[in-house]
Amino acid sequence: MKRLKVITLGCSKNSVDTEHLLAALPADEFEFCDEGPLDYLLYNTCGFIGDAKEESIQAIIEGVEAKRRGETRELLVFGCLSERYATQMPELIPEVDAWFGARDLNPILRYLGAPESRFVRRRQEQHRGYAYLKISEGCDRRCSYCAIPFIRGAHRSVPVEDLVEEASQLASEGVSELILIAQDTTFYGLDLYGKRSLARLLEALSGVEGIERLRIHYSYPADFPEDVLEQMASNPKVCKYLDIPLQHISDGVLDCMHRHIDAAGTRRIIRRLREQVPGVVLRTTMIVGHPGEGEKEFGELLDFVREARFERLGAFTYSEEEGTWGATHLEDSVPEEEKRRRLDELMGLQASISLEFNRSRIGSVVRVIVDDVVGNNFVCRSEFESPEVDGEILVPCSSLEVVAGKDHPATSVLADSAVTDSGLRPSNAGRFFAGSFIGRYLTVRITGADEYDLTAEVV
Numbered sequence: 001m002k003r004l005k006v007i008t009l010g011c012s013k014n015s016v017d018t019e020h021l022l023a024a025l026p027a028d029e030f031e032f033c034d035e036g037p038l039d040y041l042l043y044n045t046c047g048f049i050g051d052a053k054e055e056s057i058q059a060i061i062e063g064v065e066a067k068r069r070g071e072t073r074e075l076l077v078f079g080c081l082s083e084r085y086a087t088q089m090p091e092l093i094p095e096v097d098a099w100f101g102a103r104d105l106n107p108i109l110r111y112l113g114a115p116e117s118r119f120v121r122r123r124q125e126q127h128r129g130y131a132y133l134k135i136s137e138g139c140d141r142r143c144s145y146c147a148i149p150f151i152r153g154a155h156r157s158v159p160v161e162d163l164v165e166e167a168s169q170l171a172s173e174g175v176s177e178l179i180l181i182a183q184d185t186t187f188y189g190l191d192l193y194g195k196r197s198l199a200r201l202l203e204a205l206s207g208v209e210g211i212e213r214l215r216i217h218y219s220y221p222a223d224f225p226e227d228v229l230e231q232m233a234s235n236p237k238v239c240k241y242l243d244i245p246l247q248h249i250s251d252g253v254l255d256c257m258h259r260h261i262d263a264a265g266t267r268r269i270i271r272r273l274r275e276q277v278p279g280v281v282l283r284t285t286m287i288v289g290h291p292g293e294g295e296k297e298f299g300e301l302l303d304f305v306r307e308a309r310f311e312r313l314g315a316f317t318y319s320e321e322e323g324t325w326g327a328t329h330l331e332d333s334v335p336e337e338e339k340r341r342r343l344d345e346l347m348g349l350q351a352s353i354s355l356e357f358n359r360s361r362i363g364s365v366v367r368v369i370v371d372d373v374v375g376n377n378f379v380c381r382s383e384f385e386s387p388e389v390d391g392e393i394l395v396p397c398s399s400l401e402v403v404a405g406k407d408h409p410a411t412s413v414l415a416d417s418a419v420t421d422s423g424l425r426p427s428n429a430g431r432f433f434a435g436s437f438i439g440r441y442l443t444v445r446i447t448g449a450d451e452y453d454l455t456a457e458v459v
Helices: 011-023 050-068 080-082 088-092 106-112 148-152 161-170 197-204 226-234 251-257 263-276 295-308 325-329 336-360 397-403 413-424 426-432
Strands: 002-008 030-031 038-044 072-079 131-132 179-180 215-217 239-241 279-288 312-317 365-374 375-380 394-395 440-447 456-458
Touching: 002 011, 011 038, 011 131, 011 179, 038 050, 038 080, 050 072, 050 080, 072 080, 072 106, 080 148, 088 215, 131 161, 148 197, 179 197, 197 215, 197 226, 226 239, 226 263, 251 263, 263 295, 279 295, 279 336, 279 365, 295 336, 312 336, 336 440, 375 440, 394 397, 394 440, 397 456
Parallel strands: 002 030, 002 038, 038 072, 131 179, 179 215, 215 239, 239 279, 279 312, 394 456
Antiparallel strands: 365 375, 365 440, 375 394, 440 456
């Protein structure tokens, strides 16, 4: 058996790549280990922005030290960093035995002596009730600040049939929520079917037994497909939640960004979403300090955020990335200190909006999925929260006591835990066997709220 470990850095798309790679390695030939001695230590790297690149390089250097200590026989690197700096990295860190890119995992399989794969199956690194489903790779957009197109290449959709097969496997392992990801999910299907086909994919995934929620991330605002709005409004499995990165509202800044949409178009899509999908929760991201953003343009952004009242909003300061159009054609003229000030002001505004939204939910009854157990609390989410980026709903494990013996979806788990393991009274079972609830659903009433998180009790 070859002993192997993969360390994944960067975004959820990288995590999906790692899980595809692990599933493609024959189980009778490879043993997946958390510590040495190893035959292979692999790093799946990020090369998107400065901080992520530094983190990846530091991790590789730690791998070099592990190799020197005899903890691994070979050190392999793949992913965005090695794709972006294919010629520079081998010279910078010659101790790495082999470098691979980000666009094709089969060269890694060949190096490891494993057969090539279609990469439909996954080996989950962490078992939980949700999973990311990467529906396409690459990007045909050419935003001026973004390096993804020349790292990941042109847009390539995964066929519907392959995604349904992947979803079915995940569902058989306990996954009930799929989070659809891509560089731009609205582009899905253009290359394979000649038209935007995200709505078709949502319908197909809705038919997979065991899948209860479908969540859409990373949707470009320009030319948003109308039939996706229909799915969000009428399909009970599609969350009334959308991650739609807008980046800015000023016409001048949007033009510098090459976003192919103006302020009026942005307001139209937000209005359509609110009108056609009543109750929709919108997550967006903004960039502050981009070339072309002066005090006037930043003021427009603040006014727009006050007007649109996004339930979820994240923001970043502009970072000039070599090789992008912006780096070669635009002057990074906003001082870092001013970028940080603008970021703080924007996020301060958003905190007040988020608090108002969260407080408006107190007293409402929602269905939540249990993601984790921390201390004496279940860490949960409703359809209006996405993992890792949004707040959480904290439910005391002890609140399950009030439903013991009642007709609640959790009751059978509570009773089974009490009887099967150690005969603990049902009032204690929730506390001692809380881990058995991960991936399950509870019905809760919201009891409290702050800017990001909520508290609730089981009903």
